[in-house]
Amino acid sequence: MQVKVNKGKAKREKRKVLQIVVFTIAYCLLPIASKAQCAMCRAALESEDGGVKAEAVNDGIVYLMAIPYILVGVLGYAIYKMRYGKKK
DSSP, X not given: XXXXXXXXXXXXXXXXXXXXXXXXXXXXXXXXXXXXXXHHHHHHHHTOSSOHHHHHHHHHHHHHXXXXXXXXXXXXXXXXXXXXXXXX
């Protein structure tokens, strides 16, 4: 009986180690892609003297960053109202 418990435990440990390895590799590869994008943006923005394009890119980044937070906030508020709003 103990042998089966140990085999199950060993299997879970192997799965955990595999998950850690996969996430570590993915985490190490993420900065490579982000540095490449930043270099392309910087090259495009440095070519213009007026700075209008740079302001537009910054506004676009803020817009893209804000939308997910707004959506999650609205979803959270809706769930809160559904869960706690009917307790009258």
